[in-house]
Amino acid sequence: MVYTLIALAALGVGCTAYFGLTFTPAEAIMAALSFSAVAVVLLERALRQRAENRLEEAIENLSRLLATDAQAGATLGQRINALTDINAASRLEGVEGDISVLGTVIRQVAEAVAEIEERTAPTQRQRTLSSPAIVTPPSPEPEPVIALDALRQAIADNRLIYHVQPVVTLPQRRANGYDLVPRLMLEDGDLAERAEFMPRRGGEDVLRHIEDIGLLEAITIARRARAAGQSGSLFIPLSRATLGDAAAAEQLLASLEANRAIASSFMFIVAESEWRALTTGERAIADALLKKGVGFSLAGTRSLRLDVAELAGQGVRSLRIDAARFIEQPDSFTDFHASDIANYVKRFGVGLLATGVSNEHQILELLDFGIALVQGPHIAAPGPARADMMIERPAAPTLRRAEL
Structure with missing residues (x-):
C-alpha cells in the first residue's frame, strides 16, 4: 500500500x-x-x-x-556448597548422644519413682487395712438352675429360642447391631435367661448345639435383612467348645463359606477369659474365621491393660465392659484417664461397648467418657425379632443343617 x-x-x-x-x-x-x-x-x-x-x-x-x-x-x-560443607554424620552423632542421655535420665527417674513407691507401699497398705471400706470382689457367675439333662430335653423339644437385643450408638441411640440372646422356654411358658440354663462345667456338646442353632438364626436373619435392604451387625455367641472341636469348627467354617456374602455382618462374642486361653489350634480356627470376613467382640473384659494393636490384628472389633463398674471404678480398667481410653482403642479400629446400662445417668457418664456403643435394659431388653426374619424351625433338630 x-x-x-x-x-x-x-x-x-x-x-x-x-x-x-x-x-x-x-x-x-x-x-x-x-x-x-x-x-x-x-x-x-x-x-x-x-x-x-x-x-x-x-x-x-x-x-x-x-x-x-x-x-x-x-x-x-x-x-550446594553449603550443603556439602554440612557434616551430617557429626550432627547425627550429637543427636544420638542426646537421646542416650535422655534415656538415662528417664531410667533414673523411673528408678527413683519405683523407690518412692516401695517406701510408701507399707504406709498405703496399713491405711488400706485400717480403712473400714470393704472392696467387693467381682461376683462369680451363678450356677445354672436347669439341669443338663433337662436342657437337652428342652433343646430336643425345640424350646430353645433366640431373641435379639440392640446395641445402639450414642447420642442418637441408633441401632448399630443386635446381640443374639439364647432363651429357654419352660413348660409353663416362662422364659429362662442364659445364666439359668447355660452349662458351666461339662455339657460341651450341648453348648456346641446351642451355638450351632444361634449361627443358623443369624444366617436366616442376615439373609432376610439383606433382601429387605437393611444393614447391621449380628453378634453371635461363640465359645471354646466349638472352636476346640474339629467337627464343629469345620462345620462352622463351611457354613460361613457358603454364606460369604453376608459373613461381614457377623461378630462372634467370645468371653475375654476364653480368648486369652485359646490354644494354638483354636487360635488357628479363629484366624480362619477372620479370613471369612467375620469379626470378634470380647465379652466380660475385666481390664483394658491389653495389647490393643495385637487384638485388632486378631480380628477383635469391640471390647465389652460393664458400664456400672467402669463408671464407678475406671482405674480398675486402665491407667489412662477415663475420657481418653475410648479414643486410644479407637485408633486401632476397636470400639468400647458398655453393657448393662440401667439408667439415664450412666448414659450421660458414658458420653462424657467418649463411649459411643452401649447396651442394656435401659436401652432395650431382649425381644423376638420380626416374624419375617425368624427361622422356620423343623420338627426334628437333625434337619437344621439341611437349611444351609
Missing part, C-alpha cells in the same frame, strides 16, 4: 511538472522517477532503522535473562 501511494505521488509530480511547470515530457518523467527513487530510499531506511531497534531490544532482553540465570546458578551453587 505504501509503494502504491509512492507511485501515485510520483505520477502527480510528473503531471505537475509537465502541465504546471511546462517541462518537456522527458523532463517530467525524470522528475517523477527521481521523486519515486527518493521516496523508496527514505522508506527502506526507516524500515531498516525500525528492524535494528527491535533487534537491539531483543538482545537487551536476552542479556537480562542470561544475567538472571547466571545469578540463579550462582545462588544454587552457593546452596
Whole structure:
C-alpha cells in the first residue's frame, strides 16, 4: 500500500511538472522517477532503522535473562556448597548422644519413682487395712438352675429360642447391631435367661448345639435383612467348645463359606477369659474365621491393660465392659484417664461397648467418657425379632443343617 501511494505521488509530480511547470515530457518523467527513487530510499531506511531497534531490544532482553540465570546458578551453587560443607554424620552423632542421655535420665527417674513407691507401699497398705471400706470382689457367675439333662430335653423339644437385643450408638441411640440372646422356654411358658440354663462345667456338646442353632438364626436373619435392604451387625455367641472341636469348627467354617456374602455382618462374642486361653489350634480356627470376613467382640473384659494393636490384628472389633463398674471404678480398667481410653482403642479400629446400662445417668457418664456403643435394659431388653426374619424351625433338630 505504501509503494502504491509512492507511485501515485510520483505520477502527480510528473503531471505537475509537465502541465504546471511546462517541462518537456522527458523532463517530467525524470522528475517523477527521481521523486519515486527518493521516496523508496527514505522508506527502506526507516524500515531498516525500525528492524535494528527491535533487534537491539531483543538482545537487551536476552542479556537480562542470561544475567538472571547466571545469578540463579550462582545462588544454587552457593546452596550446594553449603550443603556439602554440612557434616551430617557429626550432627547425627550429637543427636544420638542426646537421646542416650535422655534415656538415662528417664531410667533414673523411673528408678527413683519405683523407690518412692516401695517406701510408701507399707504406709498405703496399713491405711488400706485400717480403712473400714470393704472392696467387693467381682461376683462369680451363678450356677445354672436347669439341669443338663433337662436342657437337652428342652433343646430336643425345640424350646430353645433366640431373641435379639440392640446395641445402639450414642447420642442418637441408633441401632448399630443386635446381640443374639439364647432363651429357654419352660413348660409353663416362662422364659429362662442364659445364666439359668447355660452349662458351666461339662455339657460341651450341648453348648456346641446351642451355638450351632444361634449361627443358623443369624444366617436366616442376615439373609432376610439383606433382601429387605437393611444393614447391621449380628453378634453371635461363640465359645471354646466349638472352636476346640474339629467337627464343629469345620462345620462352622463351611457354613460361613457358603454364606460369604453376608459373613461381614457377623461378630462372634467370645468371653475375654476364653480368648486369652485359646490354644494354638483354636487360635488357628479363629484366624480362619477372620479370613471369612467375620469379626470378634470380647465379652466380660475385666481390664483394658491389653495389647490393643495385637487384638485388632486378631480380628477383635469391640471390647465389652460393664458400664456400672467402669463408671464407678475406671482405674480398675486402665491407667489412662477415663475420657481418653475410648479414643486410644479407637485408633486401632476397636470400639468400647458398655453393657448393662440401667439408667439415664450412666448414659450421660458414658458420653462424657467418649463411649459411643452401649447396651442394656435401659436401652432395650431382649425381644423376638420380626416374624419375617425368624427361622422356620423343623420338627426334628437333625434337619437344621439341611437349611444351609
